Each structure stands twice: as C-alpha cells, then as structure tokens.
Amino acid sequence: MTDAVTRTPATDEPGTPRLAAPRPGEDAETLRTRVAGLLERSRARSAVLTDVDEAELTTQHSPLMSPLVWDLAHIGSQEELWLVRDVGGREPLRPEIDGLYDAFQHSRSSRVELPLLTPSEARTYVAEVRDKALDALGASPLRGRRLENDAFAFGMIVQHEQQHDETMLATHQLRTGSPLLHAPAPPRRSTPLGPAEVLVPGGAFTQGTSTEPWALDNERPAHVVDVPAFVIDTYPVTNGRYAEFVDAGGYDDPRYWTERGWAYVREAGLAAPQFWQRDAGGDWLRRRFGAVEPIVTDEPVVHVTFHEAQAFARWSGKRLPTEAEWEKAARFDPATGRSRRYPWGDDEPTHLHANLDQRHLQPAPVGAYPAGASALGVHQMIGDVWEWCDSGWHPYPGFEMFPYPEYSEVFFGGDYAVLRGGSFGTDASAIRTTFRNWDHPIRRQIFSGIRLARDVRPSDQQGA
Template sequence: MSLHAHPVGLADRFRSVRDLSAALVSRLSDADASVQSMADASPAKWHLAHTTWFFETFVLRDHVPGYVLHDARFPFLFNSYYEAEGQRHARDRRGMITRPHLDEVLGYRAAVDAAVLDALDALPDVARDLVALGCHHEEQHQELLLTDILHLFAQNPIAPAIWEGARKVPVQMPGPMGWIECGAQVTEIGHDGDGFAFDCEAPRHATLLSAHAIADRTVTNGEWAAFIADGGYADPRHWLADGWAWVKADAIDAPLYWERAEDGGWTRFGLDGRRAIDPAAPVTHVSFFEADAYASWAGARLPTEAEWEAAAAGYDPAVGNLLDAAGPVEPRPSADGPAFFGDVWEWTGSAYRPYPGFRAAEGAVGEYNGKFMSGQFVLRGGSCASPRGHVRASYRNFFYPHQRWQFTGVRLAKDL
C-alpha cells in the first residue's frame, strides 16, 4: 500500500469513518443485521465486526504493548481471508453467527475505538499508516454493507425500504451519447505516489493507447430497456460463450432487481423500496457479461481500464453522486457535462491482473489485493454507495464477470 501520506487529523478521520458505519446500520434490527442472503454477501453485523477486528489485530495487538483482545473468540469469527491469521469461520456460513448480537458488536466497536484513539499519538508511523489503511478498508466495507443489505431486503416479500427515497423530480432524458476522442499515444496510468492508494494501483507505468473514443456518460435505464425490447437477452450473437451459458442457466432477462409492473413497464428494487425505473438514471446491477453484450448490441465495446483512467484523470473524483451520509442511496440522472465518478461502478474490458513491477507487501496485509488477481474484471469510478473521497482515477475495483449485486453499470467505447 502507499501509506506514507495520511491526514494530519488522523483521529478525526478515524472517528468520522467509524461513525458513518454505525449510522448506516442505525435503522436495522438485530435480525436485519444477522442474516446472510447469499454466499457473496455478508451480514451487516459481520461487516461491523470485521472492520473492528482489522484495527484490533493489525494496530492494537501488534503495536500496543500489553493489549488484551476484547474477546478471544472474535478473531475466528471475524477474520475474512487472511491465511496468515489462522483458521476462520466459513464465509458462506456467516449468517449463522447469531451471537454475538448487534448490541455486543457495537460494544466491541466502542471498546476498540477507545483503545485506538487512546494509543494513536504514541503509535509508531507504521501503525499510524495501518490506521489510515483501516479507514480505507472500512470505507470499502461500508459500500459492501449497503449492497449486501439491498440484496437481503430484495429477498423479503414485502419489499421493505431502509430509507424513504427523495421525491422524484422530472428529469429530461439525456440527449444522444457524446464521445470524447483520444488519438493513439503512450500514456501513464497507475498511482503516482501522492497520497493514499491500495497496492494494486501501483506502480505507475507507461501503456499504449490506440485511437479510440469513450462515451461522455453511462448507459441509462431507458437505453437498457430498449436493449431488452429488441431481444438483447435472447440473441446469442451479442454474448460471450460464458455469458450466454449464464443467461440460459439462470434465466437472466433483465438487470438484477428489475421486475415487470402490471402495466408492462419496468420497476426496480432499491434501498428506498420498489419503484418504477427512472429512464434517465444510469442502469445498474448488471454483470460484466451483460455489459459486454449491451456494448456489442450498441455497436461499441467496453473501454480498457487504461482508456478509462486517461479520460477520467482530468476530472475531480470528489465530485459526483457519492455517499456522504446515511440516507437514500441510488444512481441519479447525469448532471450537465461529462462525469466519471459516482453513480455506478463502470465495467471495463480489462482483466484484473498485476501492473508491471507489482509486488505484494510483506505479512498479512500483503493478502489484501494481490491474491485475487485471477478471473476477475476491473471496474472504475465509484458508485452512489462509495464514500466521497474514497475513489480516485487510479482506483481499481474488481469482481467476477457474473456478479451484479454491486452498483455496477456501463460506459461505452469504440475504436477510431
């Protein structure tokens, strides 16, 4: 990780991140926070405890002499995938952890928070860097917490809302998609070493771009509905072989959470309950397979991650529809002008693999990203559930090509 630059106000940063996680679950019952809706998702309670385990393990246990674990059973329950930290509870059975209950987990968080803040000024630089890493790690879990709650509530027959959505203001459908052209060139991508970044974002390196154009916005719900109406999910010409097999095996015919209304229109389920789709808003909850098929149908392709980063580098990553506080979370119709950050994570056509010269860090934190560089595709830009300030042009998210429970969408590209 690039950990050598963290905010001067590290204590304030730590408090604000931890407070936001607590706020995100403030409307949940213990049952809401304990259930696991599928193997890819985790209970909200587990996210709260795992992020706390991270601080307790890598900061307090390893760098505060005499620290005693809050509960010696918790490392087994709340370790995620760190082999160096020993045995752990099976990921697909996290929903069986009915005890400790939510109040006990919140008490665990409070105790670890107090210990970290008490020790912070005396911590060595390496431990303060780990506090900074832990804050970024928790922000990743805040997004996962929201998308996992969404998936859980979508299984409930009464379609409950966590937050009441804002009253919809009519928005004019965006005009035809515009294109940002880029000539053939050698450019540099990857983190430049200024400020925080995860290890997979480095090292910065030169890459060749062929002449291409990238869309100035993402694909909308209305445009996706046209793809469906034109038989896009029933035409194998547009699909990769693995994608077509997935469509047939799972009877996929629309984005995740879309359903037909009685009048024949489309509805979607969100954190504000089930509502009619907003045709002008970015389509979301689509897999890489779907994104690639749509691009083929539209006579385009998905951008490479290098094309995406080169185009996004001139835009402010703090501007856009990102997560600021606990409240309604939903992609919104695009504002004026090109935008590259927020609303939906954008699938690229690039496999998630190491950059030239990548080296995983020593120790358990070296397991953070590198060992997942197999069989997944890169997404860029952040979403409406990504905390503001968390993403940057070099940020690489990654998921398997069939996964779509995250806020994932599509930006097109084409060759020139």
C-alpha cells in the same frame, strides 16, 4: 432505528470539500485531524447501516452476503489487528474471535452458522477498539515506518470500513421488506447534455501512482502506458437505453453474448438487470432499498453483470473500455500531459463533483455533475455506478505486496473483471482515479453499471 442517511454535517454543503485521502507531505498534526475526522465519518455510517433490529442484523439476507452483524464485528477486528495491536502495540482485546472474523477462513454463505458476537457484543467491541485506535493515532509519529508513514495504516482501515459499509449497503438492497434507509433524491441535470462521445488521443500516459499516500498496493507503482486513440462515451449507459436492449430481445439472442455469458444467462434465467420487474402495463419498475418504483430513464443503469455489460456493448455496436483506456479518459490532461488525482483535478471532491458518500441512494441522472468532468470532457467517471472494464485482474509491472497478500495478491489471475470509478455508495476517502476494484463476471448485487467505448474510425480524426 434512525431514519436518515449517514452524512457529516460539517461537510454537507454542496461546495464544501469532502475529507478524502491526504496529499503527499501533510504534517503530522494535520494528518491526525484528517484521520480522526475520517474515522468518525466511517463509524457514523456503519452505525446507520446497522441501526436496525436484531433480526435484521443476524439474518443472512443473501448467500452472497454476510449477516450485517458479521460485517460490523469484522470492521472492528481488522481495526484491532492493524491499529491497536500493530501500530499501538497493545495486547489483543478478544483474541478468541480472530478466526471468526477472518474473511479467508469462512465463506460468506457459512458465516451465519458461526458463534458470532451478538449485536450488543459487537457494538461494545467496536467501540472499545475505536478508543484504543484513537490512542494509537495520538501516540504514533506517523513517520519513520512504512506502515505509519503518512498515516497509511489508518487510511487503510478507513478505506476498509467504508468498503464494508458499501457491502452492507448492498445487503440492504438485497433484503426484503419495507425501506429502512432514506435519503434525498440526487440532483437533476441543469445544463444540456454534451456530445455523446469523446475522442481520447493516442499516446503515453501515467497509469497508477507512486505518490498517493493511501493508495493500496494494487494501484502501485506508477508506470507509463501507451494507449492507442479510442472513443469513449461521455456518459454512462442509462436505464432507458438499456431497456431498449431488453425490449429488443437482447437476452434471447446469442449473437450478443460471449459463449460464457450466454451459458450463464441461460443457467441463471436472467432477463433484465437485477431488481427490475414489469408492471401490469408492461412498463419497467425497479426495487430500490425496499421501495418499488418506475425506472428513471436518464439515470445510469445499475446491477448488471460483466456479461450483461458486454452483451449490451455488442448490441450497441461498441465494446467496453479496457482498464488502461478507462483510467486515461478519467485522468489524462492533454494540456499538461499529466495524470490528475481526480477527473476534475487534484482538489478533494465536493458534492458538486460526484455522487458519492451514500448521500443519495441511487445514481444521479447523466449530466448532473458538470463540475466533475475530466479534462477530456468525460462525465461521471467517479461515483454513481462502478463501471465494468474489459480487463482481467492483474498486477501492474513492478507490483510489490504491502502490507498483506490477502488484499490483492491472492486474487491476481483469477476469474475476475475490473471495475472502476466507485458508486453512489462509495465514500470519497475510498475512491480516486487510480483505485482498482474487481469482482466475478457474474456478480450484479454490487452497484455496477456500464460505459461504452469503441475503436477510432477515420471520420473521428476529422477536425480533431
């Protein structure tokens, strides 16, 4: 087993751009080089997350998650379907396993009972698929067909693997036993914190995208949204601040909870964020990837449900931002009136901008990435923790399903809340200011946190 976090040595210096999705119009050879590097990086990360003994791979560590070996083979199955069979035009390698790794045929809790590939078979399978996928990359013109334009199919598979890698990272957090993953601590804050809140001016901005080459269907199309002025917190909510809510009896007071949230917190017996516990002296500890340690008070709180986020917001006298508010705060540049690709601009992320890529196995303290602030001065909107938004999961006006309904379309209108911004476990290739995530309001095994907003008061406009 390896004792290291996945990193790509060539891009490991803090100021080096991290390979991400291409800009519009990259030529085919540049695209091929980019895709090959991203495929290599995603597979290296998958290898680290599955470089554990067979029992760890085949055990179901939580009914909320698949066995790690299922995720590994599923990654290969999707890659074979889209890159080998569709783009490459090759015959199926293992058609008899298609149904085993179809996420819609089997619930996560039931997958451990399936006749899955063994760890050795799964590794052999994904390696064979990758060889043929690289053949397809070399042969494709990366033009002329919607699925291949700008290497979209390859970008979709890169993002799919990285999304499952983040899921496998969450499985590692849920497992019991000694730590198997290790990484350096995130950077500390080196400059004083700025103002606690930022006023976001009212008016129209462009939400979504019609030009981002690897944007998924739910991010499209770009459309103009008029968002009234609001105030958003400069930084995510910290462990220290959330502990104040817990210690003030927030979990015992129905005034702060919606009816649904209060019913769930009572039913599930929630009393603090997942993985928190008290020591003998009453101080808060957390379990993080097998290690039990004191909470870090200035790190963003993580592993909270949407219901907990809402309750904390009410206790604080604030609310959660809507999805449109979140995106405007993240990407709107008032000097130019345009929407940026990332909070800091259009350049690819570096490790100075955001806590991404599983480089660190925890959120960084608030204020640790001043170079990543948005044009409006909002910090850490990419990386660290997914941020719950007070919006349901719906398509944008003019939505067009592509290339299959099971990615986004079948979930629209369901019991979901939106999350934005990515986490420390999200790869740079799978996040941008237009990227949309969603989950059930009761989920908290994901790396989910909180950022607060509020309506504008007359005093906020003074001097603006």
